[in-house]
Amino acid sequence: MKKNYYCLDMFPYPSGNGLHVGHWRGYVLSDVWSRYQMLHGYNILHPMGWDAFGLPAENYAIAQKKHPAISTAHNIENFKRQLKEINAVYDWDKEINTTDPKYYKWTQWIFLKMFEHGLAYEKEMPINWCPSCKTGLANEEVKDGQCDRCGTVATKKNVRQWMLKITEYAQRLLDDLSGLDWPEKVKKMQSDWIGKSFGAEIDFEVEGTDKKIKVFTTRPDTLYGSTFMVLAPEHELVSELATKEQLPEVEKYVFDASTKSAVNRMTEKDKTGVFLGSYAINPLNNEKLPIWISDYVLSDYGTGAIMCVPAHDERDFAFAKKFNLPIVPVISKDGNVVELEEAFTEEGIMVNSQSFNGMKSAEAKLKIPDYLEEHGIGKKTVNYKLRDWVFSRQRYWGEPIPIIHCSKCGIVGVPEEELPVELPDVTSYEPTGTGESPLAAIDEWVNTTCPKCGGPAKRETNTMPQWAGSSWYFLRYPNPNNDKELISKEDMKKWLPVDMYVGGIEHAVLHLLYARFYTKFLYDIGVVDFVEPFTRLFNQGMVTKNGAKMSKSKGNVVSPDELVKKYGCDALRIYELFIGPPELDSEWDDRGIEGVHRFLNKFKRLFENTNQKAQTKEVEKLCHKMIYDITTRMESFSLNTVVSGFMEYTNKLLDIQKSIGSIDKTTLKTLTILLAPLAPDTAKDIWVNLGQTSDIFEQEWPKYDLEKMKDDTAEIVVQISGKVSGKININLDEDEKSILDKAKKAIENKLLGKKILKEIYVKGRIVNIVAK
RNA sequence: GCGGAUAUGGCGAAAUAGGCAGACGCAGCAGACUCAAAAUCUGCCGAUGGUGACAUCGUAAGGGUUCGAGUCCCUUUAUCCGCACCA
Numbered sequence: 001m002k003k004n005y006y007c008l009d010m011f012p013y014p015s016g017n018g019l020h021v022g023h024w025r026g027y028v029l030s031d032v033w034s035r036y037q038m039l040h041g042y043n044i045l046h047p048m049g050w051d052a053f054g055l056p057a058e059n060y061a062i063a064q065k066k067h068p069a070i071s072t073a074h075n076i077e078n079f080k081r082q083l084k085e086i087n088a089v090y091d092w093d094k095e096i097n098t099t100d101p102k103y104y105k106w107t108q109w110i111f112l113k114m115f116e117h118g119l120a121y122e123k124e125m126p127i128n129w130c131p132s133c134k135t136g137l138a139n140e141e142v143k144d145g146q147c148d149r150c151g152t153v154a155t156k157k158n159v160r161q162w163m164l165k166i167t168e169y170a171q172r173l174l175d176d177l178s179g180l181d182w183p184e185k186v187k188k189m190q191s192d193w194i195g196k197s198f199g200a201e202i203d204f205e206v207e208g209t210d211k212k213i214k215v216f217t218t219r220p221d222t223l224y225g226s227t228f229m230v231l232a233p234e235h236e237l238v239s240e241l242a243t244k245e246q247l248p249e250v251e252k253y254v255f256d257a258s259t260k261s262a263v264n265r266m267t268e269k270d271k272t273g274v275f276l277g278s279y280a281i282n283p284l285n286n287e288k289l290p291i292w293i294s295d296y297v298l299s300d301y302g303t304g305a306i307m308c309v310p311a312h313d314e315r316d317f318a319f320a321k322k323f324n325l326p327i328v329p330v331i332s333k334d335g336n337v338v339e340l341e342e343a344f345t346e347e348g349i350m351v352n353s354q355s356f357n358g359m360k361s362a363e364a365k366l367k368i369p370d371y372l373e374e375h376g377i378g379k380k381t382v383n384y385k386l387r388d389w390v391f392s393r394q395r396y397w398g399e400p401i402p403i404i405h406c407s408k409c410g411i412v413g414v415p416e417e418e419l420p421v422e423l424p425d426v427t428s429y430e431p432t433g434t435g436e437s438p439l440a441a442i443d444e445w446v447n448t449t450c451p452k453c454g455g456p457a458k459r460e461t462n463t464m465p466q467w468a469g470s471s472w473y474f475l476r477y478p479n480p481n482n483d484k485e486l487i488s489k490e491d492m493k494k495w496l497p498v499d500m501y502v503g504g505i506e507h508a509v510l511h512l513l514y515a516r517f518y519t520k521f522l523y524d525i526g527v528v529d530f531v532e533p534f535t536r537l538f539n540q541g542m543v544t545k546n547g548a549k550m551s552k553s554k555g556n557v558v559s560p561d562e563l564v565k566k567y568g569c570d571a572l573r574i575y576e577l578f579i580g581p582p583e584l585d586s587e588w589d590d591r592g593i594e595g596v597h598r599f600l601n602k603f604k605r606l607f608e609n610t611n612q613k614a615q616t617k618e619v620e621k622l623c624h625k626m627i628y629d630i631t632t633r634m635e636s637f638s639l640n641t642v643v644s645g646f647m648e649y650t651n652k653l654l655d656i657q658k659s660i661g662s663i664d665k666t667t668l669k670t671l672t673i674l675l676a677p678l679a680p681d682t683a684k685d686i687w688v689n690l691g692q693t694s695d696i697f698e699q700e701w702p703k704y705d706l707e708k709m710k711d712d713t714a715e716i717v718v719q720i721s722g723k724v725s726g727k728i729n730i731n732l733d734e735d736e737k738s739i740l741d742k743a744k745k746a747i748e749n750k751l752l753g754k755k756i757l758k759e760i761y762v763k764g765r766i767v768n769i770v771a772k
Numbered sequence: 773g774c775g776g777a778u779a780u781g782g783c784g785a786a787a788u789a790g791g792c793a794g795a796c797g798c799a800g801c802a803g804a805c806u807c808a809a810a811a812u813c814u815g816c817c818g819a820u821g822g823u824g825a826c827a828u829c830g831u832a833a834g835g836g837u838u839c840g841a842g843u844c845c846c847u848u849u850a851u852c853c854g855c856a857c858c859a
């Protein structure tokens with residue numbers, strides 16, 4: 001029984017620009033790796049498909065004035081043609097397409113299951129909004145306050161949304177990272193994004209009312225130093241707590257904050273704010289704390305309200321300075337109270353804190369929450385930065401959300417047997433900008449009957465984000481045509497989870513976090529029996545040209561098509577590897593491929609004459625060394641040095657060929673198998689020419705024998721005080737004394753007049769004579 | 773601001789465990805073959821000085837550990853990436 005290996009590329013969205021040599025890099029890496037595993041006796045699943053729904057595809061279609069279905073089909077055709085040029089071992093019979101109703105039936109099915117389990121819910125709230133794409137965005141899709149897709153500055157808009165409770169999985173998403181064979185960088189980015197912090201929730205009573213303000217703080221030890229409170233402008237209590245006199249000013253501030261873009265809110269260093277006119281009570285010392293609002297407090301982190309301790313928080317300090325609020329230090333370095341020039345944020349000794357005075361602040365961090373808990377005014381808690389996933393898009397080109405709104409029964413899921421809810425054809429698919437998707441305009445589609453009561457009802461008109469289809473696609477490849485279940489138990493056990501996942505770093509938090517979330521949910525409902533989808537992850541570096549990422553707008557795109565025509569697929573494959581360490585960015589140089597092309601020709605020359613019968617000792621040794629080098633470099637994924645290793649050994653073998661006429665067939669067969677993962681075409685040709693009838697990928701990866709690699713003699717360097725002064729030839733089993741004698745003799749005239757202080761011999765490597 | 777990564781010839785880079793820095797390739801120079809070109813082959817190819825064998829310097833900068841440092845430690849700088857008013 002062969003073992004199974006699932007090697008997956010992040011599937012592309014088929015853009016109109018086609019593939020460039022940067023895309024090739026990841027695909028070549030994964031294919032070389034797949035073929036290498038084949039030669040180790042594995043069954044390989046190495047599939048390819050199309051992430052074809054979503055904004056880029058739709059924006060492209062709109063620009064081309066073509067229906068997205070048509071332009072997408074056209075782009076896929078072009079992509080497929082180009083991908084075939086790579087000559088990868090893709091399982092084309094397992095191809096998937098996220099826009100195929102047979103596929104998105106299951107995308108919708110998963111959503112329904114989440115809905116059933118209370119993980120998908122509807123909510124109207126201010127969310128990130130791209131005014132150019134005219135749709136809501138997930139937090140993960142906003143970079144530097146801009147739309148990740150088009151770069152337009154995102155605004156906030158109050159829209160009815162479908163949300164997914166990814167926050168319910170925050171702890172598991174964090175915990176399971178530790179077991180993954182992923183780049184540390186990606187793990188760190190994910191754990192930072194999840195952003196767990198420990199602290200306390202504390203209730204503050206509002207003077208003269210029965211209202212309470214709940215805050216989250218990571219510094220309960222500073223509670224005695226709290227001198228005011230700040231609410232986010234969006235906080236629900238703002239209008240209630242504002243006094244009559246202050247209300248007009250408060251309302252103006254709230255309105256201004258709502259129209260401010262995320263970028264402005266982020267880059268404005270100067271603190272702004274308005275006093276509400278009312279006061280809260282510090283539960284520990286009964287001090288009156290004026291309540292303010294300010295946009296430096298975020299509505300969607302913690303409770304949207306904070307207790308402010310200007311003495312020990314830089315932001316609160318700046319706010320207090322600006323609005324002349326008291327600054328009371330409660331922690332000091334040495335127990336003495338001094339006036340602060342700036343916030344003191346380190347740990348220290350408690351002061352001004354009644355019975356906690358003299359305690360270390362680290363200890364008070366635990367003791368104060370205990371005290372609060374005893375008196376029912378607070379509790380220890382953890383908090384996450386991760387927020388629920390804004391899942392609906394007000395666009396046409398996506399999976400319809402399988403939900404029906406009934407005036408009687410409320411929100412009802414489409415019955416499973418009615419899936420898929422097919423995306424209807426539509427005359428105008430351009431975004432409306434009203435907060436509704438173009439689907440809302442198709443009355444005959446929108447109007448339907450309620451599956452529960454049979455009465456008139458309306459379909460949900462929002463669509464899913466592009467991430468919906470890509471969050472689970474790796475589960476579908478083993479059985480893309482299974483119409484009974486998402487994946488059969490048998491196929492799941494055979495192939496999943498994915499053994500090796502290759503793709504760009506740009507999905508470090510987006511796709512990879514979502515896919516992990518989906519997998520955990522599917523585990524919870526018994527669809528899969530593993531909790532992490534991708535056992536090993538490899539991020540390939542970018543290919544740059546003129547120092548920049550290839551893009552049509554920069555005009556620095558290199559197409560693989562002509563290069564394949566001119567040099568052949570193998571030369572381009574090898575150059576993609578040779579260009580630099582796979583995980584680092586590398587600069588493209590058109591001339592570089594010439595060298596690889598020359599190498600391949602040289603390599604083939606080794607096979608021109610096969611008269612040599614026996615493997616000579618010299619060739620045998622070289623051959624084992626080569627197997628060793630290539631194998632260890634492969635294993636460590638150092639594919640650029642695999643190529644340079646091939647070049648070196650080819651040069652050496654050509655020299656030997658020159659002297660003895662030809663290289664023996666045993667060696668030549670070994671060489672061919674070693675080359676096969678990198679250059680399958682060339683290797684297959686040579687294999688046939690060597691008279692082999694079996695499939696080269698059915699062969700076994702050559703094994704090295706350390707004994708046969710051993711050298712008997714070596715030339716080593718002789719140094720005087722660390723400086724190279726001569727060289728000697730030694731037998732490796734020679735004893736240290738005779739080597740040292742030999743070494744001293746070799747450099748004796750340089751030692752004249754010097755006194756030898758120390759003699760060092762490192763076995764087989766170096767002699768160092770320390771002399772003065 | 774916080775966190776991470778990187779820094780080696782004209783260029784892409786290599787260097788097990790601290791042991792000849794620059795393998796391999798690109799570009800360049802010289803030569804062979806050729807009427808010529810292409811292709812191919814041979815040699816040179818870090819800097820400075822010297823006709824030369826050779827000498828000195830050299831892995832972002834400065835210090836340290838060591839017989840010996842691109843590699844380990846400390847400080848600094850530059851570039852790239854991520855996060856960014858996260859209480």
